[in-house]
Amino acid sequence: MQLRASIAYNRRKDAVSGFVTDGHEAKKILADHAQVFLIRGLIKNFKQPIAYTFSSGMTKGYELAKQIKEIITGLQQVGFKVLATICDQGTNNRQAIKILKEATRRSYLCQNETEMPRDNIFIINSQEIVPIFDPPHLLKGIRNNLLTKNLNYKIDGKPGTAKWHHLELLYKENPGYKGIRLMPTLTETHIIPTKIPKMKVKYASQIFSRTISSNMGYLAGI
Structure with missing residues (x-):
């Protein structure tokens, strides 16, 4: 310190x-x-x-x-x-x-x-x-790398690419009903690089949360 x-x-x-x-x-x-x-x-x-x-x-x-x-x-x-x-x-x-x-x-x-x-x-x-x-720093490290780099992966033998752009699209499309957003915790401080508090772990952990991934998977399948 x-x-x-x-x-x-x-x-x-x-x-x-x-x-x-x-x-x-x-x-x-x-x-x-x-x-x-x-x-x-x-x-x-x-x-x-x-x-x-x-x-x-x-x-x-x-x-x-x-x-x-x-x-x-x-x-x-x-x-x-x-x-x-x-x-x-x-x-x-x-x-x-x-x-x-x-x-x-x-x-x-x-x-x-x-x-x-x-x-x-x-x-x-x-x-x-x-x-x-330690996991908090690993989460921030993964998030920071994803901001500038794509992540290539395989699931069940099928290749894919994860991009920060996908999260930006999710934030823009964040659907709702009568003013209630599907992902209310997803804010510009999570998504817009210049507004992300880089030292705050919660903004990295929430990006990789089950809620975000489930909604992204659901919307991608519509």
Whole structure:
């Protein structure tokens, strides 16, 4: 997350904060970004922030990979079983995941393993971990790509092409009866590219909702 660069004096610790630090070493550079690590239970419903670092600009991929490995190792040492990591599709996040996957493959090669690990995992201290991109960002990413690109697909062996233009037509044709629209939640902030709030997830999820797809399929068959 982005921060406003500033410094502050902590009287209790007799220290000045606001500089770049990875949790071990501070640099004489003002920080303007924070990286927060949080754990969440899969069986039991809990979540807890466990670590944070400060950087100038986004944390570089190699540094982020180092931090992820260190934090997961620490969690394993106190008894946690880490099954997955979740992040958005930021360049540094993707680079960090790639570095961790490549490190896993190198480890297998050095040990002369006959079978390589699966492509969708990395391994830390013999524990397989699945990196996952969080669904809200995936929805926004799919929507943003569909704004400028067509999607080719096959259903039951039959090829087809999905276009943003189809949604524009649906919005224009949005039928109704006595002032009641068939899809009242479909608005120009969902359809017109210049008016779409790109950071709001709901405008992407509602586009791919069952209501929209059902009505589009029904109207296409008329």
